[in-house]
Amino acid sequence: MTTAQPRHLLDGSHRRMFIGGAWVEAASGQTMETRNPATGVVIATVxxxxxxxxxxxxxxxxxxxxxxWSRFKPHERQKLLLRVAELFERHWEEICVSDTTDMGLPIARARGNANRVLGMLRYYAGMATALHGQTIDNSLAGxxxxxxxxxxxxxxxxxxxxNAPTAASVWKIGPALATGCTVVLKPSEEAPLTPLLIAELMAEAGVPDGVVNIVTGTGTEAGAPLAEHMGVDKIVFTGSTATGQSIVRASAGNLKRVSLELGGKSPVIVCTDADLERAVPVAAMSVFANSGQICIAGSRLFVARQIHDEFVARLAAYATGLRIGNGIDPETEIGPLISLRQLQRVEGFLRAGSEEGARLVVGxxxxxQGALAAGNFVAPTVFAGVSDTMRIAREEIFGPVxxxxxxxxxxxxxxxxxDTPYGLAAGVFTRDLATAHQLSRRLQAGSVWVNTYHAIDPAVPFGGYKMSGYGREGGTDHLDEYLNTKGVFIRID
Structure with missing residues (x-):
């Protein structure tokens, strides 16, 4: 690594991007600001x-x-990933503060992601030495x-x-290092700082120059050229369905491989026999966590009619009791939305819900008010009297609704x-094992959680059906997304 820069700062300083092992500026010399969504303060330029x-x-x-990099053996890639995991663990608080300050994630939730992120890195390290082909008997002559x-x-x-800079970066970089690929990562222009911190840790771990590159910029000016580039063999994207469709079109130039994890409008089903003490907080936080800015948010809450009114009342009480504020406060449970633009989008859905006849229960x-004045905060919201055709029941809101x-x-x-174009996730609450299995089988979603939600394991594939994308992250399926399979035939007679 050359042209070293100081350790990660969140004080309005300028940050450079990481290309070929060096910290560099944009060729144009242009920069952009990133702001703390809880305060509106500029925390860096990139x-x-x-x-x-x-x-x-x-x-x-x-x-x-x-x-x-092509000469690294599997055990060497494994050793490297384990060093990366060790550095992540050592600097975990710094990573958490970066995510919280840059995109608003409550720091208590960020800290709680340690097992997941470190687990991913160590899972990929383990898989680095487990990738292999197979010998095949054939029916050819000779x-x-x-x-x-x-x-x-x-x-x-x-x-x-x-909405998840650390986990999303690791989900892309980890399998690349395990399989022997190299990466050009383009983070969102609204939260670029943690990926730059990750680049520092990768370099400190000894990842060779050019293996991991972090390029900051907008989707139009940097993301689109990356998706179109003839020298890129694969694109992996997490984001909106509309952008995913654009990436598929852009990939046609060299027919590059594509993996997409896109939008969702996930259903959560609460049956009459559900344990309400468990179901209420889990169903609430399936949406309210990260202020609803989660692709798998269980924002369509189907409740058995016999318990519907009681459940909604309990849900409203739970929402009212959540602590809202700057994510850097460890007591905060709900932080801000990422930007004023996202805030205005969510407010549009709130108006649409009322205008289309839904009953606002809470939020x-x-x-x-007060310390929240400069931030992008929306109260956790519950609508009842919703029909399946309303916008709030059809479209991805990406807010706490x-x-x-x-x-x-x-x-x-x-x-x-x-009955949705999406199929990313679903949740079920029931005490009946037969019901759990039936619904898990019949729901068109890449992940189904029963009596829990947001459970993501590095060894279990994650991805969508229908317009929620294709390809998987997690498990052996994930590594296959970064590999080509070559057939070899040798005549030995």
């Missing part, structure tokens, strides 16, 4: 990269892939031995959102839950 910077980063990644090889796909372009307003909908039969609720 380079505003463009096409030339993407070309430089892809070239660095290609040189690393073709150069010394004496021929055939086998397969698993080979790294090459240069990976990764584009991540602002529904921007919070701007729950739509409660009663149902009468399991067949009915399955049909309604599946």
């Amino acid at each position: 380079p505003r990269a463009g096409k030339k910077d993407i070309e430089r980063a892809v070239a660095a990644a290609r040189n690393a892939f073709d150069g010394p 004496d021929i031995v055939s086998y397969t090889r698993k080979e790294p796909i090459g240069v990976v372009g990764a584009i991540i959102p602002w 529904g307003t921007r919070l701007s 729950i739509s409660a909908l009663p149902f009468d039969t399991l067949d009915e609720v399955v049909r309604r839950a599946n």
